[in-house]
Amino acid sequence: MAKELWKGNEAIAEAAIRAGCDCFFGYPITPQSEVPEYMSVHLPKAGGVFVQSESELAAINMVYGAAGAGMRAMTSSSSPGISLKQEGITYLAGAELPAVIINCMRGGPGLGTIQPGQGDYFQATRGGGNGDYRTVVLAPSNVQETVDFVQEAFDIADMYRNPVMVLCDGLIGQMMEPIEWKPIPKRDLPPKDWAAGGRKGRADHNFITSIFLDAEECESHNDRLTAKYAEMEEKEVRWEEVQCEDAEVLITAYGTPARIALTALETLRSEGIKAGLFRPITLWPFPEKALHALAGQEHIKAVLDVEMSTTGQMLDDVRLAVEGQKPISYLGHAGGVMPTVEEMIESARKALKEVK
Amino acid sequence: MSASAVCSHRISIVTGHYGTGKTEFAVNLALALAAEGASVMLADLDIVNPYFRSRERRDLLENVGIRLISSSQACSDADVPALPAELLAILENRDIRGVLDIGGDPVGARVLARFQPKIVQEDYQLIYVLNANRPEVRTAEAAIAYLRGIEATTGLVCSGIVNNTHLCGETTEEEIRKGAALAESVSRETNIPILCHVAEEKFVPALSDLPETVFPITIKMKKPWE
Numbered sequence: 001m002a003k004e005l006w007k008g009n010e011a012i013a014e015a016a017i018r019a020g021c022d023c024f025f026g027y028p029i030t031p032q033s034e035v036p037e038y039m040s041v042h043l044p045k046a047g048g049v050f051v052q053s054e055s056e057l058a059a060i061n062m063v064y065g066a067a068g069a070g071m072r073a074m075t076s077s078s079s080p081g082i083s084l085k086q087e088g089i090t091y092l093a094g095a096e097l098p099a100v101i102i103n104c105m106r107g108g109p110g111l112g113t114i115q116p117g118q119g120d121y122f123q124a125t126r127g128g129g130n131g132d133y134r135t136v137v138l139a140p141s142n143v144q145e146t147v148d149f150v151q152e153a154f155d156i157a158d159m160y161r162n163p164v165m166v167l168c169d170g171l172i173g174q175m176m177e178p179i180e181w182k183p184i185p186k187r188d189l190p191p192k193d194w195a196a197g198g199r200k201g202r203a204d205h206n207f208i209t210s211i212f213l214d215a216e217e218c219e220s221h222n223d224r225l226t227a228k229y230a231e232m233e234e235k236e237v238r239w240e241e242v243q244c245e246d247a248e249v250l251i252t253a254y255g256t257p258a259r260i261a262l263t264a265l266e267t268l269r270s271e272g273i274k275a276g277l278f279r280p281i282t283l284w285p286f287p288e289k290a291l292h293a294l295a296g297q298e299h300i301k302a303v304l305d306v307e308m309s310t311t312g313q314m315l316d317d318v319r320l321a322v323e324g325q326k327p328i329s330y331l332g333h334a335g336g337v338m339p340t341v342e343e344m345i346e347s348a349r350k351a352l353k354e355v356k
Numbered sequence: 357m358s359a360s361a362v363c364s365h366r367i368s369i370v371t372g373h374y375g376t377g378k379t380e381f382a383v384n385l386a387l388a389l390a391a392e393g394a395s396v397m398l399a400d401l402d403i404v405n406p407y408f409r410s411r412e413r414r415d416l417l418e419n420v421g422i423r424l425i426s427s428s429q430a431c432s433d434a435d436v437p438a439l440p441a442e443l444l445a446i447l448e449n450r451d452i453r454g455v456l457d458i459g460g461d462p463v464g465a466r467v468l469a470r471f472q473p474k475i476v477q478e479d480y481q482l483i484y485v486l487n488a489n490r491p492e493v494r495t496a497e498a499a500i501a502y503l504r505g506i507e508a509t510t511g512l513v514c515s516g517i518v519n520n521t522h523l524c525g526e527t528t529e530e531e532i533r534k535g536a537a538l539a540e541s542v543s544r545e546t547n548i549p550i551l552c553h554v555a556e557e558k559f560v561p562a563l564s565d566l567p568e569t570v571f572p573i574t575i576k577m578k579k580p581w582e
Contacts (some may be wrong), residue, residue, distance in 0.1 A: 003489070003523055003526065004489055004490070004491050004494075005375060005487065005489040005490050005491075005522075005523055005524070006375075006491070007374070007375050030406045030435050031406050031407065114406045114434070114435055115406075115407070116407075170406075170407065171407065171579075171580070174405065174406060174407040174408065175407070175408070175579060176375050176408075176524065177524060178489070178523040178524055178526050256580065259579075259580075259581050260580055260581045262581065263581040263582070338580045340580065341580070341581060
């Protein structure tokens with residue numbers, strides 16, 4: 001099929017429609033407003049329901065209601081708006097409801113900036129809401145992956161009855177790239193016989209809740225969820241390795257910095273510096289075993305983590321995975337500033353020089 | 357053909373569906389006009405997009421003497437829909453060659469409406485940029501609907517079509533020709549002439565058979581890894 005030029009955010013919306021999204025609830029915020037804008041025009045034409053809610057809180061709770069009725073529901077926002085949705089996300093996880101949540105990250109904390117950021121890694125992977133829960137977090141690094149992942153996200157959500165987040169940064173949402181609408185492999189999904197969509201001849205109502213007042217009952221609910229998360233960790237983990245076979249300096253990055261790293265690799269390699277990229281595609285589950293094994297390879301001398309965050313957030317997961325096998329250095333920017341190709345090259349050179 | 361012959365009016369207003377490459381064309385047009393010796397002002401009036409706006413190329417433009425007017429110079433990363441009063445400098449100073457970079461769609465073009473009474477008194481040209489790879493304007497019918505929407509919103513009349521069909525780094529000669537065919541059918545149905553076909557320098561020789569001018573550009577609105 002011929003390639004088309006799509007803006008990341010409108011492609012997210014179109015991908016969701018193609019994945020059979022029934023309902024979208026959202027509230028505008030830069031840099032993701034094209035998602036609800038596109039949905040408002042095109043989702044009703046596809047037979048779906050679009051509601052611009054009065055707030056982010058309302059949007060995520062509408063998602064809860066629609067998902068509970070067995071609909072494929074989605075919401076999207078950007079960092080501060082996603083913070084507002086955390087309560088709803090933990091309720092979705094607690095009530096085991098499938099939903100797709102898009103976070104087109106901008107710089108923070110607080111209102112921050114409308115320029116791209118990656119400061120929501122902890123929030124996405126650790127759960128910004130209360131309680132023991134996990135959400136699969138897919139982190140695309142170009143528009144093609146974004147549309148593929150959005151379509152897959154609905155299946156993953158339905159498969160595990162769990163919210164799934166697609167975490168991209170503002171640049172991916174705002175940029176134009178050629179994409180192809182590829183057929184996405186469909187999973188064999190369980191029927192939604194748990195949905196509160198009418199009794200349909202059954203004797204009892206289905207009941208959707210996240211409240212289990214009896215302590216033992218609540219613990220066994222948690223045990224069941226934990227077993228489900230273990231299954232997701234086993235089956236859903238994804239990553240990409242680029243030129244890692246002989247790499248001496250290993251760059252770890254996701255999203256836009258991973259894209260910048262690809263250009264840095266070219267220059268480093270042309271200078272005779274063996275550089276590779278390890279790119280987590282799922283941030284949860286984090287590809288811990290794969291990174292641990294790679295970092296243990298003798299040819300790897302140093303690891304350089306790069307993020308659009310000044311404190312370093314994925315850096316914690318990188319450290320946990322590398323487990324002290326090799327030294328780790330960090331390059332981070334925040335507030336909407338992106339790492340440049342040149343400084344990534346310089347940091348990689350420096351990381352290698354320190355160990356040699 | 358020189359840039360000042362391709363876009364021969366004093367004020368060139370660059371409009372189109374969003375994502376068609378208006379800003380890339382506007383920046384290249386301003387640079388080409390300046391290189392030909394004109395005193396150029398480029399106004400970034402994009403109130404729709406938060407990223408990839410011509411104000412991001414301020415240094416590049418100012419280094420060659422182009423004055424950049426943008427809607428929020430004190431806070432260029434904001435998405436405040438405010439318009440610069442300095443825009444009047446382009447409208448009132450007839451020694452200036454003006455390029456107006458407008459945000460996408462009729463929504464983005466709305467910024468022009470309040471200046472319409474002044475613009476119509478000047479030698480202006482409303483330019484409609486086409487990109488056949490943008491799914492919402494890939495047919496002549498859809499492209500014309502957007503064009504008419506922009507005219508209705510602004511109260512201005514379009515008098516030139518620019519074919520800017522590309523696929524970012526994956527552009528080929530065939531893509532540009534596909535856009536030329538679309539531009540031709542839009543032109544035939546609207547009687548609006550095609551001003552030029554935009555192409556990176558490397559494609560220019562191969563496109564010499566096209567009946568209209570090929571306007572050579574170099575990519576200025578790069579992504580951080582390009």
